[in-house]
Amino acid sequence: MTFTAQIINVLAACILLTSFGLLVQRRIYGLLRIFAWQGLFLSASTALVAYTAGMNHLYISAALTLTLKVVVLPYILYVLVNRLNIYRDVEPLVNIPATMLIGIVLVIFSYHLTAPIRELSTLVTRTTLAVALSTVLLGFLMMITRKKAVTQIIGFLALENGLFFAATSATYGMPLVIELGVALDILIAAFIFGIFIFQIRTTFDSLDLKEMEKLKEHEGA
Amino acid sequence: MIIVALFTVSLFSAVMLAIIGDRRLAAEINILASFATFVISLFLAVDVYHSGGMTAADNYFFVDAFNVYLVVLTTFVSTTTAVFSRNYMRFERAHGKVGHKGMRFYHAMFQMFIFAMLLALLTNNVGVLWISMELATLSTVLLVSLYRTPSSVEAAWKYFILCGVGIALALFGTILLYFASEKVVGEGTQGLLWTNLILVSDRLEPTILSLAFIFFVVGYGTKVGLVPLHNWLPDAHSEGPTPISAVLSGLLLNIALYALVRCKVLVNKAMGSNWAGEIMMGFGILSLIVASFSLLRQKDVKRMFAYSSIEHMGIATFAFGLGGPIATFGGLLHMLVHSLTKSSIFFTVGHAAQISGTQHIANIKGLIKANPLVGWGMVFGVIAITGMPPFGVFASEFLILTATMKYAPMLIPLFMLGIAVAFAALFRKMQTMVFGDPPEVRQEISAAHVPVFLHMALVLVLGLYFPQFLQRWFLDAVEILK
Numbered sequence: 001m002t003f004t005a006q007i008i009n010v011l012a013a014c015i016l017l018t019s020f021g022l023l024v025q026r027r028i029y030g031l032l033r034i035f036a037w038q039g040l041f042l043s044a045s046t047a048l049v050a051y052t053a054g055m056n057h058l059y060i061s062a063a064l065t066l067t068l069k070v071v072v073l074p075y076i077l078y079v080l081v082n083r084l085n086i087y088r089d090v091e092p093l094v095n096i097p098a099t100m101l102i103g104i105v106l107v108i109f110s111y112h113l114t115a116p117i118r119e120l121s122t123l124v125t126r127t128t129l130a131v132a133l134s135t136v137l138l139g140f141l142m143m144i145t146r147k148k149a150v151t152q153i154i155g156f157l158a159l160e161n162g163l164f165f166a167a168t169s170a171t172y173g174m175p176l177v178i179e180l181g182v183a184l185d186i187l188i189a190a191f192i193f194g195i196f197i198f199q200i201r202t203t204f205d206s207l208d209l210k211e212m213e214k215l216k217e218h219e220g221a
Numbered sequence: 222m223i224i225v226a227l228f229t230v231s232l233f234s235a236v237m238l239a240i241i242g243d244r245r246l247a248a249e250i251n252i253l254a255s256f257a258t259f260v261i262s263l264f265l266a267v268d269v270y271h272s273g274g275m276t277a278a279d280n281y282f283f284v285d286a287f288n289v290y291l292v293v294l295t296t297f298v299s300t301t302t303a304v305f306s307r308n309y310m311r312f313e314r315a316h317g318k319v320g321h322k323g324m325r326f327y328h329a330m331f332q333m334f335i336f337a338m339l340l341a342l343l344t345n346n347v348g349v350l351w352i353s354m355e356l357a358t359l360s361t362v363l364l365v366s367l368y369r370t371p372s373s374v375e376a377a378w379k380y381f382i383l384c385g386v387g388i389a390l391a392l393f394g395t396i397l398l399y400f401a402s403e404k405v406v407g408e409g410t411q412g413l414l415w416t417n418l419i420l421v422s423d424r425l426e427p428t429i430l431s432l433a434f435i436f437f438v439v440g441y442g443t444k445v446g447l448v449p450l451h452n453w454l455p456d457a458h459s460e461g462p463t464p465i466s467a468v469l470s471g472l473l474l475n476i477a478l479y480a481l482v483r484c485k486v487l488v489n490k491a492m493g494s495n496w497a498g499e500i501m502m503g504f505g506i507l508s509l510i511v512a513s514f515s516l517l518r519q520k521d522v523k524r525m526f527a528y529s530s531i532e533h534m535g536i537a538t539f540a541f542g543l544g545g546p547i548a549t550f551g552g553l554l555h556m557l558v559h560s561l562t563k564s565s566i567f568f569t570v571g572h573a574a575q576i577s578g579t580q581h582i583a584n585i586k587g588l589i590k591a592n593p594l595v596g597w598g599m600v601f602g603v604i605a606i607t608g609m610p611p612f613g614v615f616a617s618e619f620l621i622l623t624a625t626m627k628y629a630p631m632l633i634p635l636f637m638l639g640i641a642v643a644f645a646a647l648f649r650k651m652q653t654m655v656f657g658d659p660p661e662v663r664q665e666i667s668a669a670h671v672p673v674f675l676h677m678a679l680v681l682v683l684g685l686y687f688p689q690f691l692q693r694w695f696l697d698a699v700e701i702l703k
Contacts, residue, residue: 116428117400136393143386149378156385163392171400175410178348182392185355189385192359196366196378203371212375 004052011045012128015165016107019138022158023103023145024096028081031154032074039069042161045128046168057176058168064183065164073157073190080194081150086207099145103138110134128169135162149200149207153193160186223265224277224284224343227292230257231339235332242325248307251328255303258335259296266293270690273697276345276416283345283416286697287553291479292342294557298471298564299335301672305568306331306464308669312575313462318368327367327462333360334468338476347413350480351388351395354444357473358384365461376456383453384443391440394484397433401425401491415483422490434488434497437481438504444477446531447538448508458527459580463571466523470530471564475556478534482541482552486702489544498542505539506632508532509639516646521580522570525650526563529606532643533559533614539636540621541702543628549699551620558613558680559606565676566602569595572668573654582650587659592666596655598673603651605680607644613683 018038025031043065050058081087110133117129139159143152164182167174174182200207234254241247266289269275274285284292310327313319319327337357344350358381366377395413402412405421412418418425439450446454458466481501488497512532519525537559540552572595577585589596605612618640625632 113432117397117432120426120429133393136389140386143382152382156382156389159386159389163389163396166393167396171396171403172408174348174396174399175413177410178346178352178413181349181352185352185359188359189355192362192381195363196374196381199366199369199374200378203369203374209378212371212378 002052004048008045008048008052009127011041011048012131012165012169014041015045015161016131016134016138019135019158019162020100020103022154023099023138023142028087028150031151032077032081035154035158036070036074038158038161039065039074042165043070045165046173049168049172053172055172058173060176061164061168061173061179061183064179068183068187069157069161072187076190076194077150077153080197084197084201084207086150099141103141106137106141107134110137129166132162132166132169135159135165138162147209149197149209152209153190153197156193157186157190222277223261223268224282227258227261227265227339227343228336230254230261231332231336235329235336238332239325239329241328243321247324247328248303248310251331252300252303252307254332255296255300255335258339259293259300262289262292262296265289270694274701280345280414280416281349282343284343285701286694287482287701288342288479290553290557290691290694290698291475292339294475294560295335295338295342295472298560299331299468301675302464302467302471302564302568303331305467305571305669305672306462308667309464309571309575310462312664312666319462323367327364330360330364331464331468334364334473338472341476342479345414345416346410347395347398347415347418351392354391354441354477354480355385355388357476358388358444361457361461361465361469361473364465365457367462367465368460370460373460376453376460380453380457383450387440387443387450389440390436390443391480394433394436394440397429397436398484398487401429401433415487418487419490422487423493425487425491427492430488430491431496434484434500437484437488438500441477441481441484442504445474445481445534445538446508447504447535448511448531451508451512451531454531455524455527458530459521459524463523463567463574466527467564467567467571470527470567471560474530474534475560478537478541478556481538482702485541495542495544498544501538501542502629502632503542505535505537505542506635506639508535509539510635513639513643513646516643519646519650520582522574522582522585522650522654523567523580525582525647526566526570529643529647530559530563532639533563533606535639536618536621540624543621543624544702545624545628546699546703547620548624548628549702550695551617551624553695553698554613554683555617555621558617558683561676561680562602562605562612562614565673565680566599566606568669568673568676569598569602572666573599575666576663577660578662578664582654584660585654587657588655590657591659591663592668594670594673595668598670598677599651600655601677602673603647605677607647608640611681611684613680616684616687 021034043062046062111130114130142155269289276283337353340353362381366374405424406412443450485497512528515528537555540548574580608614608618
């Protein structure tokens with residue numbers, strides 16, 4: 001294994017580590033910081049893949065990741081959290097060890113699922129596909145276990161990070177048109193999230209999604 | 222060239238309506254813009270009819286018999302919905318449910334949504350398909366919460382999160398598909414074009430494609446509303462403005478199914494078996510059964526018809542999964558008639574809810590006496606959607622049933638059970654709503670009857686007589702989806 005490939009693997013490990021960090025961090029500022037770090041690792045690994053494979057368009061997506069995931073989105077969320085005065089909120093998390101264990105199971109599952117693909121791939125980055133899938137699934141897990149709107153958003157964005165990582169690690173990046181489109185979609189989604197936060201705040205007076213469980217099947221109502 | 226014109230009109234009118242805002246003629250411009258796209262799509266259809274499928278703008282877009290019929294359907298239903306929404310939204314506006322900003326946003330996003338759906342249908346690129354599906358979600362998500370009631374915000378949030386996550390998985394599937402195809406087709410945009418993928422489909426790596434299909438089913442299946450991924454659908458349909466329910470149910474679900482069917486054809490060819498089809502059959506039959514039993518206990522009228530949409534999408538998914546000429550033909554027809562019938566039902570339901578001032582089934586009474594055309598519209602709508610002859614839904618369900626009888630006879634009891642339960646549920650609840658005496662207190666509305674009866678007439682015609690050109694169209698599409 002070449003030196004750069006090893007570095008890419010280290011970065012993959014860092015991304016996985018940050019996913020677990022997101023899973024158990026209770027404070028919102030802490031979450032934002034970890035999320036920005038994850039974006040940074042993602043961007044670095046993309047740039048490195050671009051360098052080793054000589055794919056110039058990957059530099060663009062690395063720059064895109066850097067601006068969007070490390071600067072713009074964390075900043076928007078930071079402003080939002082300050083504006084809404086929720087930065088002191090500490091989320092009660094039930095059973096951190098159990099969540100971690102489920103997370104580990106998900107990682108093993110991803111390795112198992114991508115095993116046949118790893119054997120087919122000849123790319124430098126093939127071992128990282130499993131990490132990408134794990135990041136996606138851990139993002140999922142975070143969205144399921146968290147009950148606050150802002151933390152669910154961070155979970156969603158972490159999930160998208162996993163997808164970006166999959167795109168670079170499995171295929172040296174999708175064609176540029178696609179990456180730009182996806183980035184645009186994510187940006188719009190982030191804005192809609194922001195609008196939503198205000199809507200939820202004004203209609204429910206709280207950002208706790210426990211309030212939002214009215215719409216169930218109205219049995220005998 | 223025509224394709225580009227199609228996009229330009231809807232995108233341009235979205236911008237225009239955003240600028241015009243809540244002026245007097247906004248609703249009329251919305252109708253006009255939708256109608257213009259409809260006319261253009263007819264030209265496109267004639268073109269495809271005479272010269273077969275084609276690609277345009279340097280292979281970025283492509284049309285064949287399969288997507289062109291959905292394009293015509295999409296533009297047609299959006300035109301009639303625009304006509305309906307003119308009357309409907311005027312009432313909502315007069316009763317203070319939406320404000321000034323809300324109306325501006327509503328009209329602009331309505332056209333944006335049409336643009337996103339057309340892009341999803343006509344793009345040749347699997348990646349752009351994903352982007353436009355996401356765009357379709359994003360443009361409707363804030364429309365669901367247009368009224369800003371707690372339950373509508375909740376419904377919109379659920380819609381956003383579930384469809385957002387679901388569609389993220391479809392992106393993972395797209396990445397895997399690209400991973401498989403770049404080995405065969407080469408890197409760059411070429412590796413994501415449907416037209417290229419279909420040509421090399423038997424050389425794509427089956428293990429990767431089977432994995433990709435799982436992600437596609439979960440991703441696009443969430444948008445189709447397949448059980449158990451359907452949770453967002455009844456909420457979004459019942460809480461949003463009714464014109465949006467009509468286009469979500471009649472159009473968006475079709476587009477998602479379209480994406481899924483394209484993927485299924487590809488994966489089946491790569492694997493050399495009907496593995497992907499079998500997965501779709503499973504999801505389809507499960508949706509049919511679960512949705513039809515859920516129909517029995519609904520109290521909210523829009524929610525009930527949302528479940529009916531899940532049921533019918535289940536039937537169509539099942540039909541495409543089954544494959545073969547008859548089932549595929551039935552599936553295509555089912556998408557068409559379901560879309561027409563369900564949107565017309567939502568039109569009448571919207572007016573019925575305005576008359577009664579509630580969506581609660583128990584409080585909607587005596588529609589025929591209160592407003593005969595709305596009442597009879599609902600009667601015919603329910604008769605059509607439950608698959609009674611002579612309406613078109615009967616024809617499509619009969620075709621699908623015939624094919625099931627031949628290829629999967631074991632599933633016939635389940636299929637029949639689903640349809641029968643749905644019939645019982647809908648028919649019983651419809652009777653209490655349309656017959657009897659209306660309550661004393663009710664709202665006077667100026668209903669839009671033309672869209673409803675136009676749709677019903679079309680569904681009736683399709684049940685009695687199948688036009689030659691449509692038959693050739695569908696047979697071409699069946700050939701493509703083989």
